[in-house]
Amino acid sequence: MYIREKLSAEIKNIIALGLDKTLESGAFSIDEKPEIFLEIPREKNHGDYSTNIAMQLPKQAKKAPRFIAEALIENLEIQGTSVESVEIAGPGFINFRLKPQWHYQALEEIKSLGDQYGKSQKHAGKTYNLEFISANPTGPMHMGNARGGAIGDILASIAAWSGYDVTREFYINDAGNQIAKFGDSLDARYRQLLGEDIPFPEDGYQGEDITDHMRDFIAINGNNYLKWEEADRKKVLIEYALNKNLDKMKSDLGAYGINYDVWFSEQSLYDSGAIDETIKVLKEGGYAYEENGALWFKATAFGSEKDDVLIRANGLPTYFMADIAYHMNKFVDRQFDRCVNVWGADHHGHVARLKGALTAVGVNADNFEVVIMQLVRLLRDGEVARMSKRKGKAIALTDLIEEVGVDATRFFFNLRSPDSHFDFDLDLAIEQSNDNPVFYVQYAHARICSILRQMDEEVNMDETVDYACLVEKEEMNLLEILSDFPEEILVAEEKMDPSRITRYTIDLAAGFHSFYNACRVRVEDVELMKARVHLIKAVRQVLQNALGILGVEAPERM
RNA sequence: GCGCCUGUAGCUCAGUUGGAUAGAGCAACGGCCUUCUAAGCCGUGUGCCCGGGGUUCGAAUCCCUGCAGGCGCGCCA
Numbered sequence: 242m243y244i245r246e247k248l249s250a251e252i253k254n255i256i257a258l259g260l261d262k263t264l265e266s267g268a269f270s271i272d273e274k275p276e277i278f279l280e281i282p283r284e285k286n287h288g289d290y291s292t293n294i295a296m297q298l299p300k301q302a303k304k305a306p307r308f309i310a311e312a313l314i315e316n317l318e319i320q321g322t323s324v325e326s327v328e329i330a331g332p333g334f335i336n337f338r339l340k341p342q343w344h345y346q347a348l349e350e351i352k353s354l355g356d357q358y359g360k361s362q363k364h365a366g367k368t369y370n371l372e373f374i375s376a377n378p379t380g381p382m383h384m385g386n387a388r389g390g391a392i393g394d395i396l397a398s399i400a401a402w403s404g405y406d407v408t409r410e411f412y413i414n415d416a417g418n419q420i421a422k423f424g425d426s427l428d429a430r431y432r433q434l435l436g437e438d439i440p441f442p443e444d445g446y447q448g449e450d451i452t453d454h455m456r457d458f459i460a461i462n463g464n465n466y467l468k469w470e471e472a473d474r475k476k477v478l479i480e481y482a483l484n485k486n487l488d489k490m491k492s493d494l495g496a497y498g499i500n501y502d503v504w505f506s507e508q509s510l511y512d513s514g515a516i517d518e519t520i521k522v523l524k525e526g527g528y529a530y531e532e533n534g535a536l537w538f539k540a541t542a543f544g545s546e547k548d549d550v551l552i553r554a555n556g557l558p559t560y561f562m563a564d565i566a567y568h569m570n571k572f573v574d575r576q577f578d579r580c581v582n583v584w585g586a587d588h589h590g591h592v593a594r595l596k597g598a599l600t601a602v603g604v605n606a607d608n609f610e611v612v613i614m615q616l617v618r619l620l621r622d623g624e625v626a627r628m629s630k631r632k633g634k635a636i637a638l639t640d641l642i643e644e645v646g647v648d649a650t651r652f653f654f655n656l657r658s659p660d661s662h663f664d665f666d667l668d669l670a671i672e673q674s675n676d677n678p679v680f681y682v683q684y685a686h687a688r689i690c691s692i693l694r695q696m697d698e699e700v701n702m703d704e705t706v707d708y709a710c711l712v713e714k715e716e717m718n719l720l721e722i723l724s725d726f727p728e729e730i731l732v733a734e735e736k737m738d739p740s741r742i743t744r745y746t747i748d749l750a751a752g753f754h755s756f757y758n759a760c761r762v763r764v765e766d767v768e769l770m771k772a773r774v775h776l777i778k779a780v781r782q783v784l785q786n787a788l789g790i791l792g793v794e795a796p797e798r799m
Numbered sequence: 800g801c802g803c804c805u806g807u808a809g810c811u812c813a814g815u816u817g818g819a820u821a822g823a824g825c826a827a828c829g830g831c832c833u834u835c836u837a838a839g840c841c842g843u844g845u846g847c848c849c850g851g852g853g854u855u856c857g858a859a860u861c862c863c864u865g866c867a868g869g870c871g872c873g874c875c876a
Contacts, residue, residue, distance in 0.1 A: 278816060293818060296856065306856065331819045332856065377876075418875060535874055546801075546872080553874040560876045589803050590871045615804060616870070657812065660804055662869060664811085678824075680838050692835045732815070744813070747824085758831085758840040799838070 243727040244346040251323055252290050252337055253277045259317040260294070268312035269302035288328070288336035295333040306333030344717055345708035347724035351779040352702065359726045359786050362404045364734075369405035370571050371397045373583035374494070375412040378486045379423040380448050382493060382638040384665060385585060385617050390638075391654035391792075392614055393583040394499045395739035398790045403734040405579070408502045411490075412567065415483060416507040417560055422446065424475035427482055430455040431474075435464050454482040493639050498647055498792040510566045515574075516558055519566040519602065520551065528601040538565075543597030561591070565598045572604045581737070583612045583659075612737050614659040620666040636667070648793045652679035655743040655791060678747055682784065683796050685750035685757075689781040690797040692762050693774070700774040710772040715756040719780060722752045726783050730790075739791075746787045753780050 242250075256277050264270060275297045282291045295310035302309055310329045317327055325340045351358045373393020376386045394409065401407040414420070426445035430452050433439060441447070458481055466474045487504070494500070510516050520536070523529040528539045534554035538561070541548055551562040571580045584591070592613070596606040619636060642650055656678070657663060711720070726745065733741040762773045781795075788795045 276816085280815075280818080282819075283814090283822085284819070287819070291818085296818080299856070334819070414876070422875095533874085537874095550874045555874075557874085559874070564876095586804065586870050588871085588876080591876090592803085613804075613870095618869085661812075662805060676825080676838085681824095684836080684838050688836055688839080695835055736815090740813095744823090751823090754839055755841090757835080758837095761835065763835050799836075 243350060244343060244724050245728050247346075248290070248323055248339065248343060249279055252279055252292075255317055255319060255322060255324065256292060256294060256313075256335075259313055262316035262318075263312050266312070266316065269298075269304045269309060271298060271301040273301070282336065287330060287334070289339040290337040292335050292337075293333070295329075295335060309333065310335055341712075341717070342709070344720040344724070345711070347720055348708060348775055348779050351723065351782050352775070355782060356786060356789070358782060359730050360402050360404075361727060361731060363731060364400070364404035367405055367578040368576070369397075369400045369407045370410055370575075370577040370580045371400065371407060371583070372410045372412055372580070373397075374499075375414070375582075376490070377414050377419050378483055378490065379419055379446055380450055380486070382490060384619065384636045384638065384641055387497070387638050387641055387650060388617050388654040388663065389583050389585065389614055390494065390497060390499050391651045392612065392659050392739055395651075395655055395742065395791055396581070396583070396612065396737060398792070399730055399734045399739055399742065400581075402730050402790060408577070409500070410503040410505055411501045413487065413504055413506045413508075414560075416511060416563065417557070420479060420483075423482070424479045426451050427455060427478040428471065428475050431458065431478060432467070434459055435467055451482075454485060457485075458482075496647070497638065497642055498651060505567070505570075507563050507567070510563055510570065511558075515566045515570055516563060519562070519569055522569075522602045523551070523565075523598075526601055526603075528598075538594070538598060538601070540594045540597050543593070543600060545594055545597060549594055561594065561598075564591075564595060565602065568595065568599055568609065569602055569604065572599070572608070573602075577608075579608045579610070581610045581612060583614055586613055586615045589613045610737070612659050615662045617663045617665050620664050648683070649677045649679045651792050652682075652743060653677065655740050658738050658740045679793060680799070681754075682746045682750040682788065683794070684799055685753045686781060686784045686788070686795045687797060687799040688757060689753070689777045689784075692777060693781075696763065696774070700771050702775070702778070704771075706771045706775050707768050708772055708775070710766075710769045711776060713756075713760055715752070715759045716773075716776065719749075719752045719756050719776065722749050723779055723783055726787065742787055742790050746784065746791065749780065749784060749787065753777075753784075 257274075260274065275294060277292060277294055279290050279292050282288060295313060296306045298304075298309050299306050304312075307329065310333045314327055314329060314335060319325075319327060323339050323343050324337050326338045328336050328338075330336050354360075371393060373396075374382070374386050374390050376382050382390075397407050397409050422442070422445060425442045426447075429439060429441045429445060433441070434452070434455055445451075455478070458478065466477060469477070491501075491504075520529065523538065528542065529551060530537055530539065535550050536552035537548045538551050539548055549561055550559050551565075552558050568580065571577050589611075592611045596609060599606045599609055645653070654663075711717070726749075729741060729745050733739060756776075760773065762770065762777060764770050764773075785795045
């Protein structure tokens with residue numbers, strides 16, 4: 242248990258015991274004991290912890306908040322606890338001031354846990370599937386995928402730090418309409434390159450990459466496939482280009498710091514019979530019916546306005562159909578306790594009906610959650626530029642990384658919460674790269690490394706040190722930030738907001754930079770020097786842990 | 800028309816289960832390097848928390864309603 246948890250539990254216990262005693266004394270009576278909430282006040286002079294319990298009770302107790310607070314405070318037993326003093330403030334807050342020694346606890350924890358500091362067992366034993374990006378493999382990834390990738394990958398790390406057994410998964414849309422269109426586009430380019438005068442499909446993929454694929458393909462195979470049946474030829478072309486694209490995706494994402502545990506093929510759902518099986522389950526449950534030659538899902542049974550098509554009149558299952566089968570596979574076949582997807586805002590309409598469908602097939606849809614990420618708008622020359630994959634106009638992920646760098650890209654896309662709308666100013670991003678907060682954080686790490694390099698002799702970390710030397714307000718502040726880290730991870734997990742960790746690193750770096758300017762580490766006073774070395778080593782460790790979650794380098798020199 | 804997201808300082812955004820005097824960064828201005836990295840620190844100013852109602856001890860936060868922007872509402876994915 243980390244220090245913050247301990248303190249919180251200890252103080253809540255003091256309050257609970259005090260409340261019992263107060264009730265026994267007959268100062269007031271209540272029907273039902275409230276849940277005790279503690280908060281860390283913004284204002285430092287409001288103490289270290291604060292509770293509003295006295296303000297929750299007036300109605301039941303029929304007494305004024307301050308009266309309740311005073312009665313309660315009489316009965317609080319703080320002897321032998323971490324609490325130094327208690328006081329009533331404002332409309333009836335009870336504020337707790339702690340003995341300052343608690344601060345040093347975090348240093349011990351960090352020293353003993355090292356790169357494990359911040360990990361929790363809260364969700365130990367549970368499996369967690371996180372699906373993200375899942376970009377169509379019909380072309381290169383773009384900037385929108387970069388945001389989804391950063392969010393998903395970091396969310397996965399946060400879940401793992403919270404104790405989950407995490408699987409990072411990429412769903413390959415290698416079946417259905419998109420792929421047919423992909424095949425049409427490839428085929429048209431193939432034949433055009435070989436001299437046939439045929440039109441390019443109107444809704445085909447116009448990107449250069451399609452042409453490039455076919456040029457390469459022709460370099461290997463020439464016009465051998467021209468005489469094939471069109472359908473067969475398309476199959477060959479699709480397989481060729483798809484594999485090329487997937488290889489590229491894997492390497493591009495690897496370069497971006499993302500490595501998946503599972504690449505799951507949509508086509509495999511067809512091949513394995515999972516689609517048919519799912520249809521059977523839906524039909525048996527009475528949630529599928531036929532109309533106008535199509536098979537429909539009774540989404541209206543789950544609050545939707547209209548039903549959705551599962552199998553088109555032409556016999557082909559919809560994307561929705563495959564997605565139901567896919568999630569049944571996750572929950573039923575692979576038995577994941579929890580499945581989370583990161584989707585762009587343009588897919589949010591899909592959430593409710595998929596949840597409905599999962600309920601229909603007997604899955605507890607509460608274990609399925611979607612992080613909706615607002616779309617990235619691209620600003621170029623101060624104007625909104627439309628990103629279109631089909632027309633090949635999107636900024637490629639690889640270009641972005643090359644220009645901005647992996648660290649800055651990951652950091653930048655995690656600076657804001659997923660549901661904030663995001664304008665990506667291309668000109669600014671390139672120009673601003675020096676101004677990017679990622680350098681601010683990395684600089685703190687590099688500075689610490691620099692100090693340690695210059696120490697006359699290594700400080701023996703096994704020797705006991707008098708932490709009580711650390712008394713400056715910058716030191717206290719730094720210690721508090723360090724002790725917040727474990728809880729910050731849990732909150733980020735609960736809220737599914739990875740940007741909290743990014744902001745945490747900024748806070749920690751700011752705390753360090755302030756300390757650095759206010760206090761010297763290499764001082765004459767050996768005890769103080771040792772204590773400060775312990776402090777900055779702890780900061781370095783936590784920076785490494787936090788940046789590790791973000792997938793950002795912690796450089797030793799800058 | 801219906802649904803989801805957003806609206807907080809000049810700009811980009813935080814704001815924990817409703818809490819005390821609403822906070823950061825950027826931009827602007829003024830200081831701090833013969834001493835551990837100035838990619839840094841310290842200081843100065845700014846608010847109709849989109850408008851209007853309501854709930855209560857207490858609202859940026861919850862409810863209703865209006866306005867503005869983004870995104871959906873397909874036998875596309």
